[in-house]
Amino acid sequence: MKSVHVLLAFVLFALASSLASAYDPSPLQDFCVAINDPKLGIFVNGKFCKDPNLVKPDDFFFTGLNIARNTNNQVGSNVTLVNVDLFPGLNTLGISLVRIDFAPNGGENPPHIHPRASEILFVQEGTLYVGFVTSNPNNTFFSKILHTGDAFVFPLGMIHFQVNIGKTAAVAFASLSSQNPGVITIANAVFGSMPRINPYALARAFQLDVDVVKALQAKFWTSNN
Known part of the structure; x- marks a missing residue:
């Protein structure tokens, strides 16, 4: 029994x-x-x-994804998310779309995760260095240099990023497997949270001097969305 x-x-x-x-x-x-x-x-x-x-x-129907976005910010990129809030017809279909504009010479979509979606990225124009890191304990890093016409997939929940390594602007489009995939930008979440995380906790976690952590927290963290 x-x-x-x-x-x-x-x-x-x-x-x-x-x-x-x-x-x-x-x-x-x-x-x-x-x-x-x-x-x-x-x-x-x-x-x-x-x-x-x-x-x-x-x-x-949705229009406007042909329009280049302003990349004049700290990270040199602009993410235009077309989710169910902007595109009502997506509701219950489990998909959304993103346009990402990259500034030349290092424009970056910083390391981030989508807690509710996998992502497939297509490079329409330019050359991107992309990659993701697997979960503990291995933390294996998979990366690739993508050119116009190439695609790369980022599994659900994995930390990933894209960097423009070309001398001209780059544009990519991504499809995500959720109508509202969410995004957590790692640097913003860790060093730019409100209220701030105790710097001594972060110093231990990142093996940094407390003053370095405080300096990072004092920077103006911004979103590229």
Whole structure:
């Protein structure tokens, strides 16, 4: 009897873990165009669905990704995320799109993670040095130099980055496996959090002098999104 209870507990734990780790569930209808007015629809996957009889072609249309973005910032890049908040037709489809503009000579999309999505990156123009690092304990680094027409994939949750190593501006597009993938930029999160993380904790973690950590925290950390 005890073994039966153990087996039942294991099954329930596995089921609970599966449900807890689920994200972007598969839709049970053809589409669910997101709206903000609760009086005009039903609540599905974090958004209200527009009445299907009122849906129009423009709900599945987005324009403007041909426009170059300003890369005059500390990291030399600009990330334009097209997620469900900007593109209502993406709701429940589990996808989103990104345009990334890079300044010449080192424009960088700094190390970051997407907690809810894998990513495939396509280089439309330029030359990028890209890579990601696997989880503990190996922390294996995979990298590649990409040219126009090349693509590279970043698995879900892995720290990854892209750097323009060319002398001209670069442009890349990425597709992500979530309608709202999220992003955590490592440097911003660690050294630019509000309120600040205790510098002594960071000094121990990064094996740095406390004054170095304080200097990093004093810098103006900014987002390229």
